[in-house]
Amino acid sequence: MDNNLVMQQSAEKFSELHLLGSMQGTITHNMILSCPYLSAFSLYLLSNSSAQLKESQSIWNLASSNLILVHAGLAPLLKVTEAPLHFQQMIVEGPAPIKSSDGIAVISLTPHAVLPQVWDKLVSGVSQTEECFLLNQMAKMLKTETQPLLPDKSLPPASIQLLKQILDTRYAEKLTLDSLSKELHWNKYKLDKDFRFYYGCPPCKYLLNVRVTKACHLLCSTNRSVLDIGFAVGIENTSYFIRMFRKHTGMSPLTYRTHFSSLVKDIHKAQKAEEH
Structure with a gap:
């Protein structure tokens, strides 16, 4: 099947997801994670540097490539324990593709996951059809290429x-x-x-x-x-x-x-x- 046709069909099935914006940067100390839009969620892709995430009574110790999903209204604190930490943020409008506990989901990528490469392609500037297609694939990869990371207090x-x-x-x-x-x-x-x-x-x-x-x-x-x-x-x-x-x-x-x-x-x- 032609790739353009595959992308078009996939976009039609999953058009409720829209990329609102993206950014990247480096953290040396602390950063508050957030999502500025009520109908959206933020995804943070972190590098291999060590960090600690705190929200309410939960604490996650991060020591590998992690993804953090944050809904609007929350402000978890990300504390760097091994600087610098490189991050990428993506704000997506629509229903979150993975379940979150109290508005936050912390997940780790499985070995050989393709998701980071799809992420890079998505934020590099693509057509609307390809954007919908890549968002669709990323949503599925969030279910198949990741594992939930529980707070250390509940192993x-x-x-x-x-x-x-x-x-x-x-x-x-x-x-x-x-x-x-x-x-x-x-x-x-x-x-x-x-x-x-x-x-x-x-x-x-x-x-x-x-x-x-x-x-x-x-x-x-x-x-x-x-x-x-x-x-x-x-x-x-x-x-x-x-x-x-x-x-x-x-x-x-x-x-x-x-x-x-x-x-x-x-x-x-x-x-x-x-x-x-």
């Missing part, structure tokens, strides 16, 4: 942390809630309930998100076939893999490979040109 129990580690690293295996509950010696209903509480979704959905993220990385970084990639992420039924991938990303694996492989190459070329 999950060891059994739930171990379950998450299994899902993050053994996604290629045939994992079921029954097999996991037996391995962890934990009631499967309790396991499902506790995982939902700490990570915002059931284990089976989290596992699908991990598999989609890994598949996205393989599609953009290798020439492996769709069949082979399905097997590599633990889905042996190719038809189901394609349906599941389309449901999560809005496009087929091959269309995703064509679009985002070229996008990544364009960004790399632009970065090399700037260096020279």
Whole structure:
């Protein structure tokens, strides 16, 4: 399918999101995060420097690439613990694509996430159709390429942390809630309930998100076939893999490979040109 047609169809589906503005800068001490518009939300993309976020009684210690979603009316304090910290802010009008607790969501990017590259493309100046398309893709990536980061005061129990580690690293295996509950010696209903509480979704959905993220990385970084990639992420039924991938990303694996492989190459070329 032609990429322009894909973008147009995606824009029509997700036209309720609009980019109102963006900025970037460097923080050496403290900064108040905010969103100036009632019908919008702010997204902050932080570099790898260390920082601490405080809002009400909650404290998040940030030590990797993080995204922070802030709704209007809130003013969490971001305190830099290892200067300088580079940030990018994007203000988006419309419904937030991820759930937030009390108006704030702190999430970390999974390895090999494409979201930062889509972000750079989006704020570089694009047509309205491409803007809607990229916002649509970013909204989906916020669900598939991120993991919620909880305040340090409410870390999950060891059994739930171990379950998450299994899902993050053994996604290629045939994992079921029954097999996991037996391995962890934990009631499967309790396991499902506790995982939902700490990570915002059931284990089976989290596992699908991990598999989609890994598949996205393989599609953009290798020439492996769709069949082979399905097997590599633990889905042996190719038809189901394609349906599941389309449901999560809005496009087929091959269309995703064509679009985002070229996008990544364009960004790399632009970065090399700037260096020279």
